[in-house]
Amino acid sequence: MSDNSTEDTLVESSESLHSATNVGGVGFLVGVGAATVSMVLLQLGAALSKPAMEGHGAFGITWLRLLWAAIILLVLVRPRIRSYSRAQWTTALLLGAAMAVTNIFYYQSLLHLPIGIATSIQFLGPLSVAAFYVVRVRWTQILWPALAAIGVLLLTIRQSGEGFLLDWAEIDALGVTWALGAAFGWGAYIVLMKRTGNVFSGLEGLAMSLAAAAAISTPFGLFGSDGGISTEAIRVAFGLAILVPLLPYMLEMLALRRMHAHVFGMLMSMEPLISVLIGWMVLSQSLTGMQFAGVALVTIAMLMVSRLPLMQPGKIVEER
Numbered sequence: 001m002s003d004n005s006t007e008d009t010l011v012e013s014s015e016s017l018h019s020a021t022n023v024g025g026v027g028f029l030v031g032v033g034a035a036t037v038s039m040v041l042l043q044l045g046a047a048l049s050k051p052a053m054e055g056h057g058a059f060g061i062t063w064l065r066l067l068w069a070a071i072i073l074l075v076l077v078r079p080r081i082r083s084y085s086r087a088q089w090t091t092a093l094l095l096g097a098a099m100a101v102t103n104i105f106y107y108q109s110l111l112h113l114p115i116g117i118a119t120s121i122q123f124l125g126p127l128s129v130a131a132f133y134v135v136r137v138r139w140t141q142i143l144w145p146a147l148a149a150i151g152v153l154l155l156t157i158r159q160s161g162e163g164f165l166l167d168w169a170e171i172d173a174l175g176v177t178w179a180l181g182a183a184f185g186w187g188a189y190i191v192l193m194k195r196t197g198n199v200f201s202g203l204e205g206l207a208m209s210l211a212a213a214a215a216i217s218t219p220f221g222l223f224g225s226d227g228g229i230s231t232e233a234i235r236v237a238f239g240l241a242i243l244v245p246l247l248p249y250m251l252e253m254l255a256l257r258r259m260h261a262h263v264f265g266m267l268m269s270m271e272p273l274i275s276v277l278i279g280w281m282v283l284s285q286s287l288t289g290m291q292f293a294g295v296a297l298v299t300i301a302m303l304m305v306s307r308l309p310l311m312q313p314g315k316i317v318e319e320r
Contacts, residue, residue: 031258032267038251039271045244046119050110052240056225056233062107063214063221064229064237066100069246070210079204088199095192095205096212101185103213103245104220105178112175119272120152121179125187126265130305133262141305148269148301154294155272190265193249194256206253210245259306266305269298 053061084092109118127145134141196205221229256264273295 027258031255031264034251034258035255035264035267036270036274038248038255039268039274041248041251042244042271043115043119043274045240045248046107046110046115048243049107049240050115052233052236053107053111056230056236058107058111059104059217059220059224060229060233061237061240062103063217064234065241065245066103066210066214066217067221068238068241069249070207070214072241072246073203073207073210077203077207079207081208084208088205089208091192091196091199092205092208093212095189095196095209097216098185098188098192099209099213099245099249100216102182102189103185104217105181105185109175109178109182112172113179116156116272116276118175118179118182120156121176122182122186123149123152123269123272124180125183125185126190126268128183128187129190129265130262133260133265134305144301144304145266147297148266151294151297151301152269152272154290154297155276157288157290157294186268187265190256190261190268193253194261194264197253197257203250203253206249210249263306266302269302273298 049061049065106118106122109121113121127149130148131142131145134145196209199205200208225233252264255267259267276291276295
């Protein structure tokens with residue numbers, strides 16, 4: 001048997017072991033909690049990053065955040081670089097590319113779109129992961145991702161003196177293009193983060209992937225920043241890097257080790273929901289009846305997808 005075949009077998013065996021042991025019970029609830037905290041941090045990070053990007057440039061701030069996150073985690077984890085197989089290197093590099101695409105495209109979209117709209121479009125990525133899985137298990141279950149998509153759409157409806165208005169009236173074509181690119185990156189990120197958590201121990205895979213993401217985004221950071229990188233931008237990016245992406249990525253790896261990618265994909269539909277609820281509870285922003293309906297639809301869809309049976313090659317087995 002060749003080295004490549006041996007590596008593939010080890011990876012597949014590792015994934016099968018994780019699939020059999022890391023879903024359900026307390027571990028699943030820990031994963032849901034970790035993913036929820038991650039989404040809150042991402043929303044806060046996006047809000048705090050926007051003024052920094054407007055002042056120092058989106059490309060520069062995005063690159064510096066990834067660079068600082070990579071440096072911090074590499075120092076803490078000290079990955080055993082020489083011990084990795086080709087399969088591990090490939091997985092880490094692909095995840096790094098997905099991280100770079102997601103961050104660069106999403107934060108560029110925030111310069112052209114309201115956060116809620118950009119997040120809703122980006123949600124198409126994890127939604128596609130969930131939809132792909134449920135169609136393969138039982139095509140009629142596509143109802144639940146569709147229900148989540150409708151719920152997210154309802155979350156963007158607001159009320160004014162003239163009645164109900166769609167926030168989508170504020171869309172910008174370039175912003176939508178950036179957000180769609182981020183959606184593609186996010187979908188790939190979910191699948192690859194799950195795989196990275198399976199083939200690496202601890203946070204070593206995440207450290208290597210963040211280093212790859214920082215390297216890939218370096219040309220954008222150096223040549224896409226107006227006026228170069230200032231000392232102030234470096235300082236601001238350090239604080240932002242801890243809030244996002246470092247802590248969310250660590251929490252999401254924890255979550256994906258305890259649930260399947262399609263469940264995680266549907267769970268991400270709560271991110272625009274969390275954004276709306278934070279506005280309601282913290283900023284006293286009122287919710288419309290349609291937005292409450294959107295909250296209900298997203299929640300129901302997420303719960304139903306989390307109860308779908310697991311699928312292994314050639315057969316379906318019950319998850320719980």
